Amino acid sequence: MLFDTHAHYDDERFDEDRDALLSSMPAHNVGLILNPGCDVETSRKAVSYAQKYPFVYAAVGIHPENINENWNSDLAVIKELAQTEPRVRAIGEIGLDYYWEKDERARAQQQVVFAHQMELARELDKPVIVHDRDAHADCLEIVRRYAGTRGVFHCFAGSTQMAHELLDLGYYLSFTGVITFKNARRAIEVIREVPLDRLMVETDAPYMAPEPFRGRRNSSLYVYRMAETIAQIKGMDAAEVERITTENGMRLFGIN
Numbered sequence: 320m321l322f323d324t325h326a327h328y329d330d331e332r333f334d335e336d337r338d339a340l341l342s343s344m345p346a347h348n349v350g351l352i353l354n355p356g357c358d359v360e361t362s363r364k365a366v367s368y369a370q371k372y373p374f375v376y377a378a379v380g381i382h383p384e385n386i387n388e389n390w391n392s393d394l395a396v397i398k399e400l401a402q403t404e405p406r407v408r409a410i411g412e413i414g415l416d417y418y419w420e421k422d423e424r425a426r427a428q429q430q431v432v433f434a435h436q437m438e439l440a441r442e443l444d445k446p447v448i449v450h451d452r453d454a455h456a457d458c459l460e461i462v463r464r465y466a467g468t469r470g471v472f473h474c475f476a477g478s479t480q481m482a483h484e485l486l487d488l489g490y491y492l493s494f495t496g497v498i499t500f501k502n503a504r505r506a507i508e509v510i511r512e513v514p515l516d517r518l519m520v521e522t523d524a525p526y527m528a529p530e531p532f533r534g535r536r537n538s539s540l541y542v543y544r545m546a547e548t549i550a551q552i553k554g555m556d557a558a559e560v561e562r563i564t565t566e567n568g569m570r571l572f573g574i575n
């Protein structure tokens with residue numbers, strides 16, 4: 320049974336067939352899905368899917384690209400959801416995105432909102448789901464301040480050195496369809512070095528469809544491709560990778 324630890328079913332690309340698609344997952348060996356939120360609205364939607372489907376869990380948070388002038392009151396809603404909804408298992412996705420944000424003041428703002436959400440995770444004793452795009456050094460610096468807080472770096476794109484630092488801090492690393500692309504050399508090096516008990520698989524649907532589905536709308540139906548690819552890189556059985564990455568996700572997100 321596979322665990323897609325990161326998929327955005329709130330996306331409008333699922334409006335046509337969301338219910339049919341989600342309902343079909345267990346029959347396709349996708350036994351667990353975690354839907355992170357990116358702002359108040361999508362966090363609420365994530366919670367509603369988790370309430371509807373027994374195999375879906377939610378995370379709530381403000382994504383670095385979705386910070387607006389009301390972020391402080393948004394955070395109060397995020398906190399309330401995380402405290403009152405038992406199917407919220409993490410704060411996320413949160414982090415830094417310097418690929419889309421070039422302005423120094425806006426980047427400083429992202430750091431403040433990220434740190435506030437790390438603080439919230441510590442206070443509520445929940446793991447975090449970190450989005451780190453072209454912001455490796457600053458992400459590392461902020462998570463170091465919250466030693467003891469667990470979490471996952473989703474769609475990990477850092478170096479092997481950064482991977483080792485995160486492993487030392489207790490983090491998991493998760494990988495998307497990027498690892499199935501031809502130019503994925505760095506991620507493959509990281510996967511080779513990281514012990515399997517700290518890896519997770521994810522689709523980041525509807526984005527990042529793996530080969531041979533690249534360019535299509537992604538969904539948890541394709542998460543098996545990440546398990547297969549990790550198995551290939553590590554010279555292991557895909558079934559073993561599937562079992563262990565699922566256990567890792569269950570352990571991190573407190574799912575029995």
Ligand SMILES: [Zn+2]
Binds near residue numbers: 327355412523
């Ligand atoms: Zn995402």
